Structures are given as C-alpha cells and as structure tokens.
Amino acid sequence: MPSFVRFCFALSLLTACAPTDREGSALANAATPESSTGGSVIETVRMDTADSDTVGANRSQMLAANGDQPGIVSMSVAPVAADSAAAQRVPNEYGRIPVVEYHLVDSTDGTYKVSRERFRAELDTLYARGYRPISLAEMLDKKIDLPRGMSPVLFIFDDASPSQFRYVERDGQLTVDPTSALGLWMDFAKDKPDWRNRGLFCLLSGAEAGRSFFGNKGIEGQKSEWRFPKLQQLDSMGFELCNHTLWHARLDKYDNAFVQEQIARGELAIDSAIPGYKVRGFALPLGMWPKTRELAWKGSWTDPKSKRELRYNYDAVFEVAGGPTRSPYDPNFNPRSISRIPLGKGMPLFPTLRQLEKEGPGGRYVSDGDASKVAGSP
Ligand SMILES: [Zn+2]
Numbered sequence: 001m002p003s004f005v006r007f008c009f010a011l012s013l014l015t016a017c018a019p020t021d022r023e024g025s026a027l028a029n030a031a032t033p034e035s036s037t038g039g040s041v042i043e044t045v046r047m048d049t050a051d052s053d054t055v056g057a058n059r060s061q062m063l064a065a066n067g068d069q070p071g072i073v074s075m076s077v078a079p080v081a082a083d084s085a086a087a088q089r090v091p092n093e094y095g096r097i098p099v100v101e102y103h104l105v106d107s108t109d110g111t112y113k114v115s116r117e118r119f120r121a122e123l124d125t126l127y128a129r130g131y132r133p134i135s136l137a138e139m140l141d142k143k144i145d146l147p148r149g150m151s152p153v154l155f156i157f158d159d160a161s162p163s164q165f166r167y168v169e170r171d172g173q174l175t176v177d178p179t180s181a182l183g184l185w186m187d188f189a190k191d192k193p194d195w196r197n198r199g200l201f202c203l204l205s206g207a208e209a210g211r212s213f214f215g216n217k218g219i220e221g222q223k224s225e226w227r228f229p230k231l232q233q234l235d236s237m238g239f240e241l242c243n244h245t246l247w248h249a250r251l252d253k254y255d256n257a258f259v260q261e262q263i264a265r266g267e268l269a270i271d272s273a274i275p276g277y278k279v280r281g282f283a284l285p286l287g288m289w290p291k292t293r294e295l296a297w298k299g300s301w302t303d304p305k306s307k308r309e310l311r312y313n314y315d316a317v318f319e320v321a322g323g324p325t326r327s328p329y330d331p332n333f334n335p336r337s338i339s340r341i342p343l344g345k346g347m348p349l350f351p352t353l354r355q356l357e358k359e360g361p362g363g364r365y366v367s368d369g370d371a372s373k374v375a376g377s378p
Helices: 011-017 021-030 052-066 080-088 116-128 136-140 181-189 224-237 256-273 350-356
Strands: 099-102 104-106 113-115 131-133 151-158 167-170 173-176 200-203 240-243 281-283 298-302 309-313 316-322 338-342
Touching: 099 116, 099 316, 104 116, 113 116, 116 131, 116 181, 136 151, 136 240, 136 316, 173 181, 173 224, 200 256, 200 281, 224 240, 224 256, 240 256, 256 298, 256 309
Parallel strands: 099 151, 099 338, 104 113, 131 151, 151 200, 200 240, 240 281, 281 316, 316 338
Antiparallel strands: 167 173, 298 309
C-alpha cells in the first residue's frame, strides 16, 4: 500500500484528505487491475471526499432541497387512517417520486449518517403515509404497479459500508446483523407483505475504511471473503446493485481515462461477484460530474494486463440532491439526472414529504391501481 494512502473517510478531516491530482494519478498507477478471468478487486485505496468548499455547496443544495429542520425526523400517522387516506388520494402518475438516499446507519445522526432509530422511524413514516418501495427497473421500464392510492419510493444506499450490511457469525453460520440497515429493514418488513425488498445499493468495491462491498480486512468484524456473498444475497432478496466507482473518486478532478477506469473497475468488481449482472444505475460520488459529462453513463476501459476491454452503459445516473424526482411518465423525466433526497443530520425527511402533499405540479405520484393506464396528465 503506498504511503500516501490514508484513512480518509472521517468528514472531520475533509480538508486534510482532499487529494491532489498528483496523488490521483499515482493512485491510478498503483491500483491493481482485475485479472482477465474476472478476478475480484483486492486492493483498497482511500476515498475522495469533498474539499470544504464543495461540502458547503452540497450542504446548501441539500438544505435548500429539504429544509433545515434538524429536530424533525419523523411523523406519527395513525395506522387506522392509512386505508381511508389512500382511498382519498387522487391518482396522479405524473407526480413526483422521492428517491431517498442513505449513507451510514449508525448510533447517532451525523453528516451523511442517520441513527438506527431514525432509519426505523423513517420506514414507519413512509409506510404509514402510503409509500411503498419500488425498484429502479420498475421506474426505468415504466412498470410501477402499486395499489390505488399508494405512492412509490426508491431507496438508495450509497458507499457500501458495513453499517448498511453486516454479518455476524455464530457457530459457523452467517446471519445479517439486526443492527445494520439491512437487518433493520428485514425486521420492519417481516410482517408487511406489501413492503417488498426493493431498493438499490450503490457500491464501492475498493475504498478504504471498509467501504469495499460492505466491509473487509476485519473492519467492523467483516471478513473480506464475505463481500461477494453479500452482493449475491442482496440480489437474491430482490434488491438491485448500482455502481458508485471503485473508490469514490471525485470525477470532476480527473481526466477522461481515469474517470472511465474508476467506473469500469467498479462495474467489473460487481461482475466478479455476480457474473453477467446488468448494472443499470450509477451514482456520482459527491454529485460531481466528470468534465466530459457523458462518461458518467457511457465509456470503456482496457485492462492493461489482460488487454480486455470493458464497456459500461447505464440507463440511470443519480445526483446527490435535488428533491423528489420526476415520474418516468413525465415527458421531462431525465433518467441520466435523477435527483435524490440525502438524509442525515440537518437533512430530515419531513420537509420533502410535506412538499409532496401539495396539489398540482410537484405533488406526489399516486397510483391508480391499474398498471395498464397512466392516471393524470403531464
Ligand atoms: Zn458516496
């Protein structure tokens, strides 16, 4: 591991961790390409985090999109009222869809972090308010099929930290840690047949601090050999996998070749875990577009060792913020710039849900219960 590779995730060290271009190109050379046989990503390197100015800009955007009401994390809605509320909602399948964005799920709220209690409360709130998880494929393919009066929500988990998906090992058996986000989700869903396992995990495969397919090298008790089984388990449960680059490089800072290598190697790692997996979505690290915008969804990279060329071509690109996204039936829906709702300290869900309750443009997508028709008008 090169000496300049540093633990860099702690946001309190943002300025110190902001990489220079020199380091970036050195890292590109230092990184170990996968083998031609589809070998896994072995080496992990540090994540690019934003410099302080960029974080300021992003947080401003986030707060503008969500309102700054850190004290409000959830709302209680009487379950009895849920059915009648659904019946009263006017179908509008041109309405907006919340794409909620989680990073760490931990003991407390923080920057890019929500507490476990808050995560659970937000699941409760969304459920009580008539939101149901959909997949990215359902959105992109315009196959959202929910009961009348219900609304879609797309869950996205970024950065592949152990806090999202941890295993615990007992007597040689691996089980999902009930305190990880996936464990909390499973417990929440167990008595709710209308809450399906749908959502997207936007993965890093070679970043430091355990951000390598949910943990490696013993970080938070996670073994490197559990990484591929975790991806396979998510896939078999009904969740989808999304690329978030190899180690979270800020794509605006690098040249076109480096950008494509970061993205292609992220995809190659997913393919190593699940051969042939069709990745349809890409999340921009820190919301930063590469200088050549198109490279976020389409490009190629040739492994210098094997001479194998890997091409990528994504249907969806996710921004880091921007509020509820347009319905796929909306003529102005742009799948290569899907806005999201980042959740963390100072970035509550409540203002977004309140915004979605208003009637007219900007109001929530409400299903008519008939998958063959599109209710409402653009
Ligand atoms: Zn990220």
